[in-house]
Amino acid sequence: MNTEAATTAPIVRHSSPYLPTSPRKEQLATYDVAAIRARVDLLALVSPDTQLRKVATTRGGEWAGACPWCGGTDRFRVQPERGQWHCRQCSPDERWQDAIAYAMRRDGVDFREACDRLAGGAALSTIVNKPHAAPAAAAEPSDTWRAAGMALVEEAEASLWGEAGRRARLYLHDRGLSKHTIRTWRLGYIAQDRYDAAEVWGADPAERQRVLVPAGIVIPWFHEGQLWQLKVRRRTGSDPKYLAVAGGHPLGYGLHTLKGHRIAVACEGEFDAMLAQQEAGELMGVVTLGSCSKGLDARVVPHLLPLARVLVAYDADEEGQKGAARLVSLSARMRQIHVPDEANDITEYWQQGGDVLGWLTEEVGTHWPAEAGRA
Numbered sequence: 001m002n003t004e005a006a007t008t009a010p011i012v013r014h015s016s017p018y019l020p021t022s023p024r025k026e027q028l029a030t031y032d033v034a035a036i037r038a039r040v041d042l043l044a045l046v047s048p049d050t051q052l053r054k055v056a057t058t059r060g061g062e063w064a065g066a067c068p069w070c071g072g073t074d075r076f077r078v079q080p081e082r083g084q085w086h087c088r089q090c091s092p093d094e095r096w097q098d099a100i101a102y103a104m105r106r107d108g109v110d111f112r113e114a115c116d117r118l119a120g121g122a123a124l125s126t127i128v129n130k131p132h133a134a135p136a137a138a139a140e141p142s143d144t145w146r147a148a149g150m151a152l153v154e155e156a157e158a159s160l161w162g163e164a165g166r167r168a169r170l171y172l173h174d175r176g177l178s179k180h181t182i183r184t185w186r187l188g189y190i191a192q193d194r195y196d197a198a199e200v201w202g203a204d205p206a207e208r209q210r211v212l213v214p215a216g217i218v219i220p221w222f223h224e225g226q227l228w229q230l231k232v233r234r235r236t237g238s239d240p241k242y243l244a245v246a247g248g249h250p251l252g253y254g255l256h257t258l259k260g261h262r263i264a265v266a267c268e269g270e271f272d273a274m275l276a277q278q279e280a281g282e283l284m285g286v287v288t289l290g291s292c293s294k295g296l297d298a299r300v301v302p303h304l305l306p307l308a309r310v311l312v313a314y315d316a317d318e319e320g321q322k323g324a325a326r327l328v329s330l331s332a333r334m335r336q337i338h339v340p341d342e343a344n345d346i347t348e349y350w351q352q353g354g355d356v357l358g359w360l361t362e363e364v365g366t367h368w369p370a371e372a373g374r375a
Contacts (some may be wrong), residue, residue, distance in 0.1 A: 014257040033100070036118050038100040042080045045118075048308045049106065049332045051370065052078060068106065068332035107301075108330035109185040117305070137308040141228060143200030145247040149227045152245070156188020161189050168217050175271050181278045185270075188218035190232070196214070202248050214243040219270050223251050231270065231290065250290055252300040258285035258314040265360060266327060266334075268292050270315040276313075279356035283364070284311075292323030296330060307370050310334045311360065315345045336365045 001014035048053065049068040058064040060081025067076035070090035078085045084096040099295040103114035141149070159165050160182075168189040172182055195210040203211055214232040221365055229248035235240055242252070254273045258264055267273040272290040280286075285307075289296065292314050304310065312334055313326035321336075328334045343349035350356055 001371070008107065009093055011016065036115055037083045037098055037102065040083070040118050042078060042083055042099050042102075045102060046078055046085065050076060052071060052076075067181070069347070072311045077239050079172045099309060106332050138264070141248050142202040144200075146194070146200045146227050147271055149230050149245065149248070152213065152230060153186060153188060153191075153218065153227070155219050156190050157186060158188075159188060159191065160189035160217075173215070175347050176278070176350070177271070178278060181274055185274050186220050188220075190215050190218055198284070203247060208246070211246050212243070213245055215340065216243075218255075221248070221250055221253050223255055229290075230231075233271075251297055252303065253288045253290060255303045256288045257281065258303055258307065261285040262308040263307075263311070264304075265311045265313050267346060268320055268323070272313070275350060276356060276360070279350070280360045282325060283357065283361060292320045308333065311363055311367070312361075313337045313339060313346060315339075320345075336362075337363045337367075 013366075021140070043052065043063065044238045046068075050065045052063040052065040054061060054106070054259065055064040059079050061079070063078045064071055064074040065076050065078075065079070066074075067087045067090055070087065072087075072089045075089035076087045077086070082096075085099055085102055086096045087096075099118055100111065100114050103109065103118055105110060105117040107114070109117070114121040160168055165188075169182075177187075190213060193215045194213045196213060198205045198208050198211055201211045213236055214240070216234040218232065219231045220227055229246075230245040231248075231250075232243050232245070234243060235308070253270050254277065257277050261284050265276050265280070265284055265286055267276055267286060267288045268291065270288055271291070273286040277286040286303075287300075289300070309317065310331070310333055312324045312327050314320040314327075314336075316339055328336045339345060339349045341349060341352055341354060343352055343354065346356060349359070
């Protein structure tokens with residue numbers, strides 16, 4: 001491929017077949033599609049998702065392997081010199097497609113996002129037909145909320161390790177969490193519900209006069225040293241079981257554990273994530289979105305992109321399985337796995353005497369044999 005010629009090709013408007021149908025046609029973008037194609041090593045892009053072997057030398061060489069979506073053995077074909085791929089099994093009537101289409105399908109993103117990712121975040125797009133303002137900054141807790149939140153974290157930690165927190169400590173130990181794990185994730189305990197004045201948490205008194213700080217085990221969500229959410233596991237029998245202090249804006253929980261790993265396990269809740277990290281932290285990172293119904297926040301995606309594989313181990317109930325299926329549908333890098341021995345979640349499996357590390361190691365070897373020794 002003539003990279004220089006492709007890079008200097010004129011910018012063209014690209015729509016079908018990549019752009020999904022959308023009522024917001026005024027936001028179609030122009031991209032230097034040829035330059036993006038020239039930048040991308042298609043084999044390197046595809047290889048984390050399937051094992052390929054060279055099967056032909058014509059047209060610059062052709063590689064075959066199992067399709068990341070429909071499986072099979074050799075129906076998925078890649079011609080890297082031409083920058084194109086095709087599956088003869090799940091899309092026999094479709095034409096060859098490029099790296100942009102691959103990124104769209106694998107990562108569940110639109111044309112614009114796929115181009116930006118493949119270009120390494122470079123600003124290659126220019127909006128046409130209508131001026132377009134930059135997207136609003138992601139919601140973030142106020143400085144006042146964070147200051148009040150950190151004070152609560154410290155208060156709750158002290159309470160957990162005092163006499164008032166004895167039963168809460170027993171509850172956490174019963175869920176398999178060691179003293180080191182509890183301290184590392186900065187868990188705490190609040191003995192009684194309380195209501196703080198709105199101003200304490202930076203809330204508008206015109207919208208709410210008081211902010212509830214629920215009693216229970218406090219689970220702080222940190223990201224890059226900043227507090228983003230305060231979630232509370234309330235006493236047994238409370239409905240709902242979990243409440244958050246108003247004003248927080250959750251990201252992913254456990255994102256810091258992903259650094260340095262090729263593999264991660266996505267759990268439904270925080271306690272499962274903590275236990276998985278405690279038992280298998282040398283093998284993989286952990287992450288949770290906080291519930292099975294929560295969607296993937298765009299701010300979490302950059303932390304997942306460096307991963308080669310993600311095991312999705314949500315609860316065994318109907319809602320958990322639906323949530324896992326939704327998450328897995330976003331990327332071929334993800335695989336839904338099931339907790340053994342008819343346990344509902346990772347914690348229950350541990351409580352039954354299950355070997356969490358052994359199970360997760362086996363799952364990696366089952367789904368991605370080549371990764372088993374590289375995790």
